[in-house]
Amino acid sequence: MSATTSSPRLLVVGGVSSGVGKTTVTLGLLEALRRRGLTVQAFKVGPDFIDPGFHEVVTGRGSYNLDGWMCGRDHATATVARYAGDADLALVEGVMGCFDGLDGLSEEGSTAQMAKWLNAPVVLVLDAQAQARSAAAVVLGFEQFDPAMQLAAVIANQVGGEAHARWIREAVAARCRARVVGAIPRDESVALAERHLGLMTAGEGGLTVEKRQRLAELIERSVDLDDVLSLAVPLPVPGTAAPSPSLRRAPRARIGIAHDAAFCFYYRDNLALLEAAGAELVSWSPLDDTVLPAVDGLYFGGGYPELYGATLAGNRAMLTAVRSLASEGRPIYAECGGLMYLADAIEDLDGATHRMVGLLPATVRMRPRRLSLGYTEVTLHGDSPLGQSGGIARGHEFHYSSLDPVPSWIPRAYRLRRRQGEERAEGYLIGNALLSYVHLHFASNPGLARSFVAACAGDRART
The missing domain is CATH 3.40.50.880 (Class I glutamine amidotransferase (GATase) domain)
Structure with a gap:
């Protein structure tokens, strides 16, 4: 995919759990791809308000929530089609772990549900700092838990060095369909500050130009961006039931x-x-x-x-x-x-x-x-x-x-x-x-x- 791409593509960034670095990885990917000259459109699975604000700082475009339980399938597909239609790539950041949502039994409100509705491949973010070969067992479990979810690739976050990254790549390659497309080393300088409701907001200025640059450079060194882009698929065909907020009436x-x-x-x-x-x-x-x-x-x-x-x-x-x-x-x-x-x-x-x-x-x-x-x-x-x-x-x-x-x-x-x-x-x-x-x-x-x-x-x- 290049800066001249005319057909929008789509990819989902999911996580093994909350706290594995989904937002940091998503922001780094958005910034690195923007630096390539691509127009990137971000979305967020779930009811979160804070992450979309960070997306907007990077992309300069509004970021929209996709929530299976609150709004349903037609709203999700129509929203992605509407707001990503003029972009090169739509990147959807997941919520919590891939299969976490409304409760312990259903997939309602989960990243997996949304990825299947959008027919989009998932790049799974894994916090690898305390494991090596066991990372493959985690990935294999995610593949087998719901084979209908297209788990296409893995980004290992918080790796300790080249040897650690190599072990994870080898373990995943030996047992899993998904391939490792990135191994990101620990770097506290790109961490986002938190408080009692989660991350501090974008409006408070934590995602500075300098931090965005460090994030992009970290992703460019650690992730095969060409491989990531090759995974992206065309946007879904929108449903017909979702109303279009773009049809505005005269102000009254x-x-x-x-x-x-x-x-x-x-x-x-x-x-x-x-x-x-x-x-x-x-x-x-x-x-x-x-x-x-x-x-x-x-x-x-x-x-x-x-x-x-x-x-x-x-x-x-x-x-x-x-x-x-x-x-x-x-x-x-x-x-x-x-x-x-x-x-x-x-x-x-x-x-x-x-x-x-x-x-x-x-x-x-x-x-x-x-x-x-x-x-x-x-x-x-x-x-x-x-x-x-x-x-x-x-x-x-x-x-x-x-x-x-x-x-x-x-x-x-x-x-x-x-x-x-x-x-x-x-x-x-x-x-x-x-x-x-x-x-x-x-x-x-x-x-x-x-x-x-x-x-x-x-x-x-x-x-």
């Missing part, structure tokens, strides 16, 4: 998107579907701005408000402005970090309490740390800015904070259901503001975006 409502270091977790599809429904999106910062833009409604995504509690609390002009907009009855949708910001207060990891907007009469606490993680199905239990009662959507929860008991007089607009059968009421409806810990993917029910835009447009008509 302005929606403010809270976007800064504290609020940066948004699915690109959500924003695209809002625009397709007729929204003009206007970014603003709860950290830095003191005046809201002229908007008909607000959308707060997730992020790290707990790290910026003092700054958010100190921006009293903005807290007042958001309270005022809510009191006027304009629609607000807030998820996870947005819920935290609209609550009475946030107690941070050091025990300090920071006063927030105060719409939700409860405090969010980071102590003690309680992990809530998993896919969630949401049934609208009452009418809200996202639609009428009975609507169903899918999303994901991932947070370490906990919310003090919310008064029973506040309506719950959601009925949440986890895979394990757990059900509970959530989705706090305060006036025309809807607050939840769940990150909904609007592609699971595009009517959500249409309803929110309609609610904002309706408010504009009333004023």
Whole structure:
């Protein structure tokens, strides 16, 4: 494949488990291929917000989530076809281990499921620092666990030297169909910084130009890029059921998107579907701005408000402005970090309490740390800015904070259901503001975006 390639190709980067270096290897491949003059388009399997941000820094293009459980097969194939159609190579970064997804029995939400839907070969990243010949047993197990997944090649990460790399190559060649296309030595200088929800975000500047250069050079020395490119296959033929967010209506409502270091977790599809429904999106910062833009409604995504509690609390002009907009009855949708910001207060990891907007009469606490993680199905239990009662959507929860008991007089607009059968009421409806810990993917029910835009447009008509 060369810089003049006219037919887009596709490849999946999977992992033996979380923590083996999938993101580092993916970023290195993206940067090395970009340096060759190729246009590369990245995607991320699963509900992750952070990895796509790093992809975007390298490629200069939006990176989109592909989630089998939340959005289904047609959405995945249509998304890849839509956004990789003008690229030379689409590189899909997997989630966790190749076969990890919704639960321990099904392949739903897994990298393997997505690779099969896309009919794409998988390059398996293996952390080899504590094994040699045993690496072949791991690869063989992955080949045999699901032969329908095209495990085409292996990149051994964290190798200790030339002899170690040679042993792994020989062992895999002797027992496995997949071939070793790379052996990457340990190099702490290319590691990405982490915190309690995973990697630090791209917006915090950790992936510098210098680190990208070191990553690319490491990949160029350690991976046979020509061999990797030879594995790539044509893009899949898209399904017909997925709506196209590229078909935009004329703007009929302005929606403010809270976007800064504290609020940066948004699915690109959500924003695209809002625009397709007729929204003009206007970014603003709860950290830095003191005046809201002229908007008909607000959308707060997730992020790290707990790290910026003092700054958010100190921006009293903005807290007042958001309270005022809510009191006027304009629609607000807030998820996870947005819920935290609209609550009475946030107690941070050091025990300090920071006063927030105060719409939700409860405090969010980071102590003690309680992990809530998993896919969630949401049934609208009452009418809200996202639609009428009975609507169903899918999303994901991932947070370490906990919310003090919310008064029973506040309506719950959601009925949440986890895979394990757990059900509970959530989705706090305060006036025309809807607050939840769940990150909904609007592609699971595009009517959500249409309803929110309609609610904002309706408010504009009333004023």
